[in-house]
Amino acid sequence: MKIPLIWLKDYIQTDKSIKELAADFTQLGLMLDKPLDDTNVMDLEQRLNRSDLLSMIGCARDLAAFEGIKLNLPKGYTKPGHPPSTIDQIQINIQTPVVRRFQTRLIKGIKVGPSPKWIVDRLTGYGMDSINNIVDITNFCMIEYGQPMHAQDIAKLPGHDITIRKAKTGERLTTLLGTEIKLTQDTHILTSGGEPIVILGVVGGKQTGVSDSTKDIILDAGNYDSRVIRRSSRQLKIMNETVSRDDKFLDPRLIDHALARATELILEIAGGTYYENDDYYPSPVVPQTMTLRLSRLQLLSGMDITMTTAKKILKSLEYVIVEEGEGTITVEVPYFRTDIEVEDDLVSDILRINNYLNIPLQALSTPVPTDITSAIYKFEDRLRDLMVAQGAHEHITSSLTAGSGASDQVILVNALTSDQNALRTNLVPGLTHVLSTYKKHKIKTIPVFEIGKVFRVSDNNYLEGRLLTVTSGADSLATLLTSLGITGYHINQKHEILIANSLVGTVSSDTYTLVTDSLMTHVKNYSGIISEFDHSTSLDLSLLCPIKVTYGDIVDSLSSLKGDWIGISCKEVTKLENQINNYLLTFTWTNDSKSVDSDKTLILKTLKDKLDIDSKS
Amino acid sequence: MENEINKLKSQFAADLDAVNSQSELDLLYIKYLGKKGSTIEIMKSLQGLTLQDKKIYGPILNDLKKSQEAQIKEKSIYLRSTIYDLQSDLTIPGHPQPIGRLHPTTTIIREMNEFFIRQGFSIGEGPEIEDVEYNFRRLNLPDGHPATDLQDSLFIEEPNLLLRTHTSSVETRMLSNNKPPMRVVVPGKCYRNETLSITNSAFFYQYQGFVVDKGITMGHLKDTLTKFHQFLFGDDVVLRFRYKYYPEVSPGMGVDMQCRFCGGSGCKICKGRGFIEVLGSGMIHYNTLLACDIDPEVYSGFAFGMGLDRLVMSKYSIADIRKLYGGEIVYK
Numbered sequence: 001m002k003i004p005l006i007w008l009k010d011y012i013q014t015d016k017s018i019k020e021l022a023a024d025f026t027q028l029g030l031m032l033d034k035p036l037d038d039t040n041v042m043d044l045e046q047r048l049n050r051s052d053l054l055s056m057i058g059c060a061r062d063l064a065a066f067e068g069i070k071l072n073l074p075k076g077y078t079k080p081g082h083p084p085s086t087i088d089q090i091q092i093n094i095q096t097p098v099v100r101r102f103q104t105r106l107i108k109g110i111k112v113g114p115s116p117k118w119i120v121d122r123l124t125g126y127g128m129d130s131i132n133n134i135v136d137i138t139n140f141c142m143i144e145y146g147q148p149m150h151a152q153d154i155a156k157l158p159g160h161d162i163t164i165r166k167a168k169t170g171e172r173l174t175t176l177l178g179t180e181i182k183l184t185q186d187t188h189i190l191t192s193g194g195e196p197i198v199i200l201g202v203v204g205g206k207q208t209g210v211s212d213s214t215k216d217i218i219l220d221a222g223n224y225d226s227r228v229i230r231r232s233s234r235q236l237k238i239m240n241e242t243v244s245r246d247d248k249f250l251d252p253r254l255i256d257h258a259l260a261r262a263t264e265l266i267l268e269i270a271g272g273t274y275y276e277n278d279d280y281y282p283s284p285v286v287p288q289t290m291t292l293r294l295s296r297l298q299l300l301s302g303m304d305i306t307m308t309t310a311k312k313i314l315k316s317l318e319y320v321i322v323e324e325g326e327g328t329i330t331v332e333v334p335y336f337r338t339d340i341e342v343e344d345d346l347v348s349d350i351l352r353i354n355n356y357l358n359i360p361l362q363a364l365s366t367p368v369p370t371d372i373t374s375a376i377y378k379f380e381d382r383l384r385d386l387m388v389a390q391g392a393h394e395h396i397t398s399s400l401t402a403g404s405g406a407s408d409q410v411i412l413v414n415a416l417t418s419d420q421n422a423l424r425t426n427l428v429p430g431l432t433h434v435l436s437t438y439k440k441h442k443i444k445t446i447p448v449f450e451i452g453k454v455f456r457v458s459d460n461n462y463l464e465g466r467l468l469t470v471t472s473g474a475d476s477l478a479t480l481l482t483s484l485g486i487t488g489y490h491i492n493q494k495h496e497i498l499i500a501n502s503l504v505g506t507v508s509s510d511t512y513t514l515v516t517d518s519l520m521t522h523v524k525n526y527s528g529i530i531s532e533f534d535h536s537t538s539l540d541l542s543l544l545c546p547i548k549v550t551y552g553d554i555v556d557s558l559s560s561l562k563g564d565w566i567g568i569s570c571k572e573v574t575k576l577e578n579q580i581n582n583y584l585l586t587f588t589w590t591n592d593s594k595s596v597d598s599d600k601t602l603i604l605k606t607l608k609d610k611l612d613i614d615s616k617s
Numbered sequence: 618m619e620n621e622i623n624k625l626k627s628q629f630a631a632d633l634d635a636v637n638s639q640s641e642l643d644l645l646y647i648k649y650l651g652k653k654g655s656t657i658e659i660m661k662s663l664q665g666l667t668l669q670d671k672k673i674y675g676p677i678l679n680d681l682k683k684s685q686e687a688q689i690k691e692k693s694i695y696l697r698s699t700i701y702d703l704q705s706d707l708t709i710p711g712h713p714q715p716i717g718r719l720h721p722t723t724t725i726i727r728e729m730n731e732f733f734i735r736q737g738f739s740i741g742e743g744p745e746i747e748d749v750e751y752n753f754r755r756l757n758l759p760d761g762h763p764a765t766d767l768q769d770s771l772f773i774e775e776p777n778l779l780l781r782t783h784t785s786s787v788e789t790r791m792l793s794n795n796k797p798p799m800r801v802v803v804p805g806k807c808y809r810n811e812t813l814s815i816t817n818s819a820f821f822y823q824y825q826g827f828v829v830d831k832g833i834t835m836g837h838l839k840d841t842l843t844k845f846h847q848f849l850f851g852d853d854v855v856l857r858f859r860y861k862y863y864p865e866v867s868p869g870m871g872v873d874m875q876c877r878f879c880g881g882s883g884c885k886i887c888k889g890r891g892f893i894e895v896l897g898s899g900m901i902h903y904n905t906l907l908a909c910d911i912d913p914e915v916y917s918g919f920a921f922g923m924g925l926d927r928l929v930m931s932k933y934s935i936a937d938i939r940k941l942y943g944g945e946i947v948y949k
Contacts, residue, residue, distance in 0.1 A: 027859045034888075035883070036889070050862065230763065248763075300917060302836030341757075344868065344903050345867050352860040356859055356860055359836055361839050361840040362834055364840070369737065369797075369800050376742075377740050384723065387717060388719060393948050395944060396723070399808075399820060400820050410746070411773070412773060413775055416819070462778070
């Protein structure tokens with residue numbers, strides 16, 4: 001919202017510089033959107049909840065309260081208008097629940113011409129071009145009060161009615177700016193004689209616009225369901241001053257004030273006579289009241305604010321005190337404050353106007369609560385340290401990826417680009433890209449890893465899996481598991497990593513992946529340190545294996561035997577001729593085992609029987 | 618033939634003399650004794666000679682080859698001894714060895730966690746595929762609130778299932794599943810329907826924190842955030858606390874840090890404002906506590922949330938967020 005200093009000073013008297021005023025607005029919640037320049041205009045950020053801060057008066061009111069100075073408001077034309085004759089009356093038909101109020105007034109015998117300088121100066125400061133006195137006044141009042149309004153040339157209305165309804169597909173309308181819009185059923189429109197003349201809450205049509213020859217106008221201001229307006233503006237891709245206000249939560253009572261002001265200015269500047277027309281307002285708003293407890297104010301702020309201060313501030317923001325009790329006041333919420341939901345919002349207003357800088361710092365002093373950090377968070381952090389200790393580099397890559405067409409991949413229904421329209425199912429592609437970056441920049445081969453989530457959908461259940469993937473081989477895996485106190489693990493034919501027969505991950509030729517929460521259940525926290533040395537006996541067996549037999553097969557074939565050995569490891573594999581591989585395996589027994597020889601016989605016999613393996617030794 | 622042999626001998630002697638390192642020596646070996654080396658080639662050419670010549674030059678060439686091999690070996694030993702001499706020169710700077718490294722975001726998260734753990738906070742986590750209930754509704758964001766606009770979120774199933782748009786969804790989950798008192802911080806990934814650019818990514822990180830206990834005030838919030846920023850930036854940090862609206866808190870509070878580049882006078886970095894917005898915060902909304910089954914008449918709480926990426930990027934001088942999470946950074 002642009003605030004020209006010259007306009008702001010219509011409502012408040014201040015000697016502060018524009019820089020100081022901008023600093024005050026910042027404290028109030030409206031920071032500068034753009035840096036100040038020499039134009040004497042402040043460009044303040046917009047706020048989603050306070051529709052009144054999209055008005056000059058709204059901003060001036062908060063500032064006056066903050067500065068503790070008087071706010072001067074225009075009076076407007078509050079006398080009733082002439083009753084219209086039956087012939088002149090424009091029939092208003094509302095055929096949609098989207099409209100909460102629609103007030104119309106007729107002003108006849110006006111003289112359209114250029115606007116007076118004071119209006120042009122203010123509109124120009126705000127960044128709006130001057131069109132003619134009537135259009136300028138409707139714009140001026142919209143910015144002054146935050147209520148969009150609209151003037152149309154009665155002579156150009158195709159019918160003697162204004163009807164508000166949903167558009168029909170195929171209907172067209174040319175906007176004031178000359179753009180032709182194809183309407184759909186999602187848009188609401190004003191029609192006259194059945195023809196579209198205005199897109200509700202969004203933009204007026206060219207056909208009925210006010211021009212130099214206009215003599216009689218119908219002035220309207222409406223209150224609509226902001227969600228509907230927001231939807232049509234987004235759909236039509238039209239964003240303007242009207243939309244930015246109509247898509248906020250405005251109070252229907254605002255219309256009275258804004259139209260009174262517009263009527264006053266039109267009569268004063270363009271002349272004419274004011275006739276009343278229909279005011280569609282089926283369910284008038286009941287003013288909202290709210291009770292504030294001083295104890296609540298003091299609790300949330302941590303300050304000893306008095307009720308006197310609270311009352312003074314609330315009054316300056318135009319709250320009306322309707323009841324006072326023991327440590328409580330009940331106020332009527334002003335019509336323009338559609339943001340007030342709960343008592344704490346009153347606390348918020350009081351602290352804001354009292355300036356947050358005045359809230360004293362207070363150290364947390366309650367007892368420290370129980371630690372509820374999840375075990376998996378701590379474990380994954382430990383995995384990071386262990387991988388770093390191996391010399392690996394951690395990377396984080398995006399979970400968003402291109403859909404592969406796999407049926408279990410989670411697909412986003414409204415992604416902006418096709419290369420980011422799905423969730424990743426594994427971490428390998430991200431890390432592969434990292435490695436290609438490393439290669440491009442001639443960084444030596446360093447293992448990289450990522451710890452993160454992957455996603456799948458199965459029977460309409462969305463599953464999040466926690467993985468660690470490392471671009472390194474068997475030694476890195478063994479190192480990691482050993483440092484977690486896991487010595488016995490097994491890789492089966494499907495290249496799955498098993499610990500105590502439960503699946504914890506997979507290996508490929510150049511990466512391995514572990515499911516962190518499955519892995520966590522096997523971890524021994526205090527291991528890997530030896531103080532009592534327990535010697536063991538070991539025996540190397542040189543085995544001649546047919547080419548298709550793997551180490552995994554050997555271990556599998558021995559797993560059901562009742563031997564005494566406590567460990568098997570593979571020292572070396574050599575490829576011999578005649579489709580034979582030579583595996584050199586080391587078997588380990590405790591020092592006191594007496595069955596080394598019988599175990600050896602059992603092992604060799606089993607391997608021969610099951611896998612046709614001969615012993616070389 | 619004899620001429621060629623003599624030429625080869627003297628060329629070899631000269632080349633050997635010029636060698637100063639093991640790698641040069643390796644090249645020399647290839648030049649003479651490799652598969653297509655000069656000595657080997659000349660030996661191959663024996664085949665075209667007469668039997669008599671073969672008898673003369675065969676043994677000579679064999680000797681030459683042996684002698685060259687011996688000389689190379691000798692030179693190698695010599696080179697190693699000179700390396701030893703180089704090692705005794707302590708003024709030569711070393712070369713850094715590769716080490717393991719964490720991602721910059723992890724490093725910053727750990728730094729922040731360290732501060733908050735010391736203040737008695739736990740670290741919270743939650744799902745990334747989220748329900749509208751936890752992502753919006755319990756945060757006092759009713760259907761139709763501008764902040765819940767469909768196009769700003771990445772949906773998996775409209776209108777109820779989406780990728781969490783902020784870490785505040787973890788706050789509502791933890792408030793709903795635990796009993797106060799609670800002090801929790803949540804570092805986490807978030808997603809929005811943004812077009813990719815230098816500063817915007819559909820995938821980003823936030824750092825959230827909240828405290829719920831009896832008697833929690835805005836003074837506690839201001840104090841916690843002041844200490845946190847002093848921890849991150851030093852004791853001379855200057856913060857500005859001001860009103861700001863966020864739907865999930867009331868009263869809401871914006872926090873700005875005085876620009877550390879210009880000291881508040883206004884520059885390019887702070888866009889002339891003198892201050893840089895660092896985070897949003899406030900007292901947890903009455904309706905949020907109610908929705909999470911915590912009695913707001915007994916407990917009060919504060920919450921704060923900040924984007925993490927901008928901080929990571931400024932600490933590590935990374936200009937483009939796409940590189941940070943696009944696998945396009947390398948660690949020296």
